[in-house]
Amino acid sequence: MDKVDVLGVDFDNKSFHQFQNEFIGRINVHQSTFVVTANPEIVLAANENPEFMKILNYDADYITPDGIGIIKAANILGTPLKERVTGYDLFTWLMKLANDRSLRVYLIGAKPNVIHAIQAKIAHEYSDIQLVGAEDGYFKEDLEVIAYQIERAEPDLVFAALGSPRQEQLLALLRRNLLPALMMGVGGSFDVFSG
């Protein structure tokens, strides 16, 4: 089965390797791509919030099962998913890919000290990345203003760590505007990556 429905959220039934191949194909042709890595909290939140559910099922291009709870639920429903595919693993792999290919990366989210630590880490360990934006997630502007700012930076990859559903709301705006980038919400990944 290509898709597996867990409480109304349509997960892509692909291995980590399959996601990697598809993402590389889309990055190569600058195809606008919005990836949601959905854990049980996201699935439950979407069931309480119809607008969030629409973002997941109509705006997102891919939904990966981020969390053992999703894998277990799919098994119980009799429609198993291939494997757990976490936001953190995809994020670290995409950062390596960005460094190998000198891609343009925009980071938004987490506390100012965390984003500064990531900037330093990129300068030392991922120095071929073109960091075209690094903003913390405690801004006052509306998401529309932030989306415009991201579009003007012409990124290849956008990672948003604002917590859900805010990070997905921001990326859905960019996806609707067909920003030719791969965009992914990464929750607490910046905090881990910065350490």
Ligand code: UDP
């Ligand atoms: N965050 C942010 N702005 C906010 C609230 C949260 O940038 O207004 C960041 C927070 O610093 C953390 C990330 O969002 O780096 C994920 O937050 P949280 O762990 O609460 O969300 P979850 O991963 O559980 O969705």
